[in-house]
Amino acid sequence: MLDQVTVFLENDKGRLSALTRVLSDADINMYALTIAETSDYGLVRIVCNKPEEAVKALRAADMRASVTEVVAVTVPNRPGGLAELLQKFEELDLNIDYGYCFSVAGEEAVDVLKVSDAKRASEALAAAGYRLVTSEDL
Amino acid sequence: MAPHEQLEAIQLEGIKKTVINCYENVPFYHELFDEAGFDPYAVETLEDVQKAPFTTKQDLRDNYPYGMFAVPMEDVREIHMSSGTTGIATVGGYTEHDLDFWGDCFARGIWYADGGPKDVAHICYGYGLFTGGLGAHHGSLKAGCTTIPMSAGNTERQIRVLREMGSTILMCTPSYAMHIADTAIAMGIDPKKDFHLRAGIHGAEAFSDNFRRELEKKLDYKVLDVYGLTETMGPGVAIECMEQNGLHLAEDHFYAEIIDPETGEVLPDGEWGELVLTTVDREATPVVRYRTRDITRIIPGECACGRTHRRIDRLHGRTDDMLIIRGVNVFPSQIEDVMKTFDQISSWYQIELTRKGHLDVVTLKVEPNPNFDFDEVRAIEQLQRDISSRLKSALSVGIRVRIVEPRSIPRSEGKAVRVIDNRGDDQ
Numbered sequence: 378m379l380d381q382v383t384v385f386l387e388n389d390k391g392r393l394s395a396l397t398r399v400l401s402d403a404d405i406n407m408y409a410l411t412i413a414e415t416s417d418y419g420l421v422r423i424v425c426n427k428p429e430e431a432v433k434a435l436r437a438a439d440m441r442a443s444v445t446e447v448v449a450v451t452v453p454n455r456p457g458g459l460a461e462l463l464q465k466f467e468e469l470d471l472n473i474d475y476g477y478c479f480s481v482a483g484e485e486a487v488d489v490l491k492v493s494d495a496k497r498a499s500e501a502l503a504a505a506g507y508r509l510v511t512s513e514d515l
Numbered sequence: 516m517a518p519h520e521q522l523e524a525i526q527l528e529g530i531k532k533t534v535i536n537c538y539e540n541v542p543f544y545h546e547l548f549d550e551a552g553f554d555p556y557a558v559e560t561l562e563d564v565q566k567a568p569f570t571t572k573q574d575l576r577d578n579y580p581y582g583m584f585a586v587p588m589e590d591v592r593e594i595h596m597s598s599g600t601t602g603i604a605t606v607g608g609y610t611e612h613d614l615d616f617w618g619d620c621f622a623r624g625i626w627y628a629d630g631g632p633k634d635v636a637h638i639c640y641g642y643g644l645f646t647g648g649l650g651a652h653h654g655s656l657k658a659g660c661t662t663i664p665m666s667a668g669n670t671e672r673q674i675r676v677l678r679e680m681g682s683t684i685l686m687c688t689p690s691y692a693m694h695i696a697d698t699a700i701a702m703g704i705d706p707k708k709d710f711h712l713r714a715g716i717h718g719a720e721a722f723s724d725n726f727r728r729e730l731e732k733k734l735d736y737k738v739l740d741v742y743g744l745t746e747t748m749g750p751g752v753a754i755e756c757m758e759q760n761g762l763h764l765a766e767d768h769f770y771a772e773i774i775d776p777e778t779g780e781v782l783p784d785g786e787w788g789e790l791v792l793t794t795v796d797r798e799a800t801p802v803v804r805y806r807t808r809d810i811t812r813i814i815p816g817e818c819a820c821g822r823t824h825r826r827i828d829r830l831h832g833r834t835d836d837m838l839i840i841r842g843v844n845v846f847p848s849q850i851e852d853v854m855k856t857f858d859q860i861s862s863w864y865q866i867e868l869t870r871k872g873h874l875d876v877v878t879l880k881v882e883p884n885p886n887f888d889f890d891e892v893r894a895i896e897q898l899q900r901d902i903s904s905r906l907k908s909a910l911s912v913g914i915r916v917r918i919v920e921p922r923s924i925p926r927s928e929g930k931a932v933r934v935i936d937n938r939g940d941d942q
Contacts, residue, residue, distance in 0.1 A: 415892060420889065436885070441887070
């Protein structure tokens with residue numbers, strides 16, 4: 378399992394820039410950043426090297442930030458790689474709240490998925506032979 | 516404790532003098548009484564007061580600056596003015612006697628809280644023309660407290676003084692008390708341990724029971740509501756006792772009526788309406804049947820504390836704070852009460868009114884609490900919908916709820932700005 382940082386930001390000029398400044402000042406390196414936006418606000422999801430410290434720094438800057446457990450899993454970098462993984466979720470009857478691609482390198486891609494039961498999903502995926510990425514791997 | 520009949524005798528004697536004093540020394544009242552056919556020399560009972568015409572804030576404004584004064588200027592010791600945010604200020608003048616009973620009225624709140632010379636009173640109402648600061652100051656001196664005249668602002672310094680000077684009674688607006696509490700907590704200070712407060716006397720704006728409970732929890736003290744207005748004196752017209760069940764009117768100095776704000780008809784005890792005040796012994800700027808625009812009621816029956824001074828209920832808002840949204844009357848305090856049922860959001864809010872075509876659009880901005888799990892858009896939208904639907908069932912008005920970033924709603928050091936009305940602007 379992987380710790381993701383979620384930040385609630387108003388959909389307004391300069392907010393994302395303020396967020397990244399806070400992380401840069403706290404010497405935090407990001408590996409992935411994705412935004413779910415509405416007309417009023419956005420949720421920024423970040424994978425970084427020091428999630429606890431990132432949340433602390435963001436809260437100190439009056440931003441609403443929290444750590445969310447997500448599943449990061451390695452899939453083959455070829456057509457059908459993700460489809461097979463999602464098939465597995467369907468079999469497990471696990472719903473995916475949201476997801477995004479974390480990295481693509483050579484033969485492998487890493488996908489991040491938010492599921493209601495991260496523990497059960499991780500165990501089942503590991504049992505099925507999937508390689509999971511943890512905070513320690515980063 | 517004086518039986519109520521005794522208070523009524525004091526009121527009648529005082530009012531007889533007040534109306535004559537007004538008629539003989541204030542040209543405005545002379546004209547007003549003559550026009551209304553009210554004979555100030557014919558007041559025999561308290562009910563006769565009902566024959567007198569009302570005085571409004573506009574009348575006071577029209578007579579700016581000294582038109583409402585009933586004594587020669589050499590007898591005036593102090594001047595206060597209302598904030599005048601909506602136009603010309605209204606002016607209150609105080610003779611030695613007026614200042615003395617003002618202090619006495621405010622001091623009652625301190626006495627209700629068993630306060631006195633052993634207490635350190637931390638006053639962070641704004642000092643100046645606003646009656647909050649000096650009203651509390653006069654009261655604190657009258658009660659013999661060690662008085663720290665902080666005035667408002669510089670919250671970190673307020674917190675330092677609260678910690679280091681061992682203040683036991685806090686006097687400021689309720690929203691500023693909350694701001695002090697929240698700032699202290701954010702600074703890593705635990706007000707429950709690091710402050711020494713026993714009581715807070717908070718007024719100048721309406722606050723809900725839930726807001727009070729939250730304050731009491733954070734600061735570990737007892738909050739007493741104080742009511743007053745510059746036009747009749749300042750804070751101290753009515754103050755809560757430790758029963759926290761209504762505010763005892765200083766009936767030896769003010770005669771209160773509750774009227775229907777539409778018809779002007781006097782309502783029986785227990786019914787909600789606009790509070791109308793007549794000063795009993797104010798010398799410099801007496802008022803006769805002044806329409807406060809504050810909505811309250813006389814609580815029938817006696818208070819458990821045994822005091823005979825009648826109580827007004829906690830303010831339901833003001834006739835001019837009352838929002839008319841698509842024809843429905845809404846008080847900000849009602850919105851606060853609904854908000855407090857959601858622990859995912861804090862107590863800070865702002866109501867924004869705009870107009871789309873011919874329709875009023877109300878947006879309530881609220882800030883999330885740290886414990887709110889907001890990882891998914893649908894969780895936020897669900898919360899917004901839940902708040903909205905609870906508001907709808909409580910107020911019968913559709914209100915759009917927007918969760919905004921923490922601390923993005925401006926904090927105030929004086930009265931909180933809760934409502935922004937942009938309905939006059941073209942959309």
